[in-house]
Amino acid sequence: MGLLVLNRLMSIRRPRRRRFRRAKLARKGLIATSAKRKYSSCQQDDDDDSRGGKSMRKSEIYIPEDILCHIYSLMPMRDAARAACVSRAFLSSWRCHPKLTFNENTLGLRSCGLEKHFIRRVDDILEKHSGIGLKTFKLLQFPDNLDICDHVDRWLQFAMTPAIEELTVIMYEAMLPYNFPCSLLSNGIANSIRSLVLGNCAFHPTVELASWRSLKKLCLSWVCITGPELGCLLSNSFVLEWLELKYCKEIVSLKIPCTLQRLSYLDVFQCKRLRFIKNKAPNLTTFYLSGYNVNLSFGEWSQVKKLRVCDSRLVRYASDNLPSMMPNLETLSIDSFSEVVNATMLTSKFLCLKFLNISLSGLTFSPSYDYFCLASFFDASPFLETFFLSISQQQMEHESKSIVGDFSHMRQIAEHRHEYLKSVVINGFCYSKSLVELTCHILENLVSLEYLTLNTALCFANPFKRRPGLCVPMENKGILKEVPKVLLAIQTYIARKVPSTVRLNVVEPCRMCKAIMY
Numbered sequence: 374m375g376l377l378v379l380n381r382l383m384s385i386r387r388p389r390r391r392r393f394r395r396a397k398l399a400r401k402g403l404i405a406t407s408a409k410r411k412y413s414s415c416q417q418d419d420d421d422d423s424r425g426g427k428s429m430r431k432s433e434i435y436i437p438e439d440i441l442c443h444i445y446s447l448m449p450m451r452d453a454a455r456a457a458c459v460s461r462a463f464l465s466s467w468r469c470h471p472k473l474t475f476n477e478n479t480l481g482l483r484s485c486g487l488e489k490h491f492i493r494r495v496d497d498i499l500e501k502h503s504g505i506g507l508k509t510f511k512l513l514q515f516p517d518n519l520d521i522c523d524h525v526d527r528w529l530q531f532a533m534t535p536a537i538e539e540l541t542v543i544m545y546e547a548m549l550p551y552n553f554p555c556s557l558l559s560n561g562i563a564n565s566i567r568s569l570v571l572g573n574c575a576f577h578p579t580v581e582l583a584s585w586r587s588l589k590k591l592c593l594s595w596v597c598i599t600g601p602e603l604g605c606l607l608s609n610s611f612v613l614e615w616l617e618l619k620y621c622k623e624i625v626s627l628k629i630p631c632t633l634q635r636l637s638y639l640d641v642f643q644c645k646r647l648r649f650i651k652n653k654a655p656n657l658t659t660f661y662l663s664g665y666n667v668n669l670s671f672g673e674w675s676q677v678k679k680l681r682v683c684d685s686r687l688v689r690y691a692s693d694n695l696p697s698m699m700p701n702l703e704t705l706s707i708d709s710f711s712e713v714v715n716a717t718m719l720t721s722k723f724l725c726l727k728f729l730n731i732s733l734s735g736l737t738f739s740p741s742y743d744y745f746c747l748a749s750f751f752d753a754s755p756f757l758e759t760f761f762l763s764i765s766q767q768q769m770e771h772e773s774k775s776i777v778g779d780f781s782h783m784r785q786i787a788e789h790r791h792e793y794l795k796s797v798v799i800n801g802f803c804y805s806k807s808l809v810e811l812t813c814h815i816l817e818n819l820v821s822l823e824y825l826t827l828n829t830a831l832c833f834a835n836p837f838k839r840r841p842g843l844c845v846p847m848e849n850k851g852i853l854k855e856v857p858k859v860l861l862a863i864q865t866y867i868a869r870k871v872p873s874t875v876r877l878n879v880v881e882p883c884r885m886c887k888a889i890m891y
Contacts, residue, residue: 451479454498468502472509473532492524499531507534511541513572522551533557537565538587543572543594550575550597558582571596578606585610589635592617600624608632622646629654629672641667663708674699678725683708688716688731688747696721696753706730715743719753726754727793734765744808748786751818757794764801764808783866784810791819800828804855804862816870825871828880829859856882 448456453470480494510532512525525542532540544551551574558566563582568590575597588610598621607613607630614635618624619642627644629636631653639654640661641647647664652672660674663683677699682691687709695702696719703725712733729750733742744762751757783806797815802808815822863879871877 449479450474451481469506470502471506473498473502473507474509474511474513475528476511476513492521495524495528499528504531504534506536507532508536509539510537511539513541513543525551526554529554529557533562535562535565537562539568540566541568541570542574543570544574552577555579555582563588577602580605582606582609586612588613590615592619593621594619596621597623600626600628604628604630611635614638616640618642618644620644625649627651629657631655669698676701678702679704681706681708685709685711686714688712688733689714692716692719692749692753696723701725704728706732708732708734710734712742715746716749717746718749721753723750723754723757725756727756727758729754729757729759730761730763732761732763732765734763742807744805745784745810745814746807748811748814751791751794751815752786755791755793757791759796760794760798762797762799764799764803783813785817786814792821794819795821796824797822798824798826798828800830802827802829802859802863804859809862809866812867813870816867816872816875822872822875824876824878826878826880827863827867829856829863830880830882853882 450470450472453467456467475495475498477491480491482491482494510529512528522544525544529542542553553571553574553576555576555578558578559582564584564586566585567587569588570590570592572594573596576593577598579602585606586609589612591606591610591613592615594617600623603618603624607616611632612635613633615638616629616636617640618627619640621644623646624644625646626649627641627647629639629650629652633654634656636654636657638659639652639657641650642661642663644664647667649668650662650672652674655673656676657674658676659679660677661681662669665684667684675698678701680695680699680702684690687707689712691705691707695705700721700723702723705723705726705728707730709732731747731750747762751760797819799808799812802812812825812827815825860879860881868877
């Protein structure tokens with residue numbers, strides 16, 4: 374809403390008190406009135422006529438005080454401060470504004486040399502704020518050369534009221550370790566918090582904090598917290614729905630209790646010492662995991678519908694374990710690096726899987742990796758609709774001999790028609806024989822296929838974050854020199870097999886890449 378709401382409100386004039394007083398007396402019969410006054414946006418101002426002034430048309434719309442306060446509470450803090458500077462009504466509301474966000478942007482400190490004013494401006498705002506009605510308090514993105522640990526304790530003491538609902542404190546990573554004052558959460562303060570976001574600090578919750586009965590979202594990044602301390606917090610967060618743990622290096626094992634009946638989202642990213650996750654939350658549907666050899670063998674994963682995992686040598690693990698562990702998967706993304714072992718034929722099926730993304734990368738990626746083995750995912754996913762394959766190798770030293778001119782021993786799998794797969798995208802397409810075999814298998818067996826995209830440019834680990842056709846210049850001339858061979862392989866073995874119902878899109882390196890080539 375912001376300034377747009379402010380401009381609209383400033384164009385609205387409230388009725389004069391005299392008119393309300395006269396109307397009230399008229400209703401009580403204390404004064405005579407020839408007609409009822411009607412307040413409209415186009416009424417003639419009678420009071421100005423009685424004074425002999427020039428008549429003028431004014432917008433007369435009455436907005437109740439509680440509605441004005443609610444609209445004001447929806448404004449960002451910076452716009453709310455501007456409104457308070459030009460309106461007495463908003464000035465009184467500013468003293469109890471429910472959302473306070475402190476960063477370089479909201480405080481107008483992006484200009485060079487203004488970092489020293491950060492503390493003073495925060496103090497000025499809090500001094501004018503009554504503390505009443507404060508529901509959101511955010512402290513983040515302050516100048517990196519500022520030591521404010523002592524000041525943060527004082528600011529948090531002001532913010533910790535029984536009405537606080539959303540608390541965000543993200544310290545600068547280069548600062549001295551900051552210990553979050555958990556004592557401020559005692560006396561029932563923790564009961565009102567719905568969202569807690571902490572970054573670059575130490576957080577050691579204790580049993581004395583009792584129940585986090587309102588906590589729905591918990592995000593910890595670069596936070597020093599142990600597994601037992603986190604378990605203590607989780608066991609008392611009965612309505613938790615969202616849990617994020619990123620770079621929390623002190624956690625070795627993560628145990629999610631069955632009392633978290635509402636937990637539906639779990640994101641664990643690069644917690645380097647984490648080796649074990651045991652989930653008992655029965656309704657977890659979205660799970661993101663990036664780690665190193667994290668054991669998921671125990672726990673309840675059957676309700677997970679969206680999974681993204683990033684680790685080494687994952688394709689083989691996924692084909693052997695995921696169909697039975699997560700039978701209700703609908704979206705599966707696998708980011709695997711250093712893949713050296715070929716995937717096996719899947720014995721179980723993904724009966725609900727509709728979207729599959731496999732990214733292969735790493736310096737130790739085996740040049741002889743058999744891409745054709747990925748066809749087993751098609752047979753195991755009868756309702757698959759979209760398939761992405763991304764190949765990002767630092768050195769694409771595949772088979773030293775080109776397959777062009779030798780297609781007599783192209784492998785095939787027993788005929789199995791797929792009736793739902795419509796779109797296939799292969800980024801980083803190379804002239805590996807096994808990859809050409811996989812592509813031919815797709816064309817011959819996917820009767821529902823509508824789009825096939827073969828991107829010969831260097832692919833990316835996550836193709837969804839870039840716009841179609843957007844290329845990053847490839848600096849490896851060795852890869853660029855292989856592109857003509859790749860295009861020849863596509864023309865020789867793939868293009869002639871494309872049915873008329875399939876749209877083939879071959880993406881070549883951009884002009885900048887070709888300039889490097891020559």
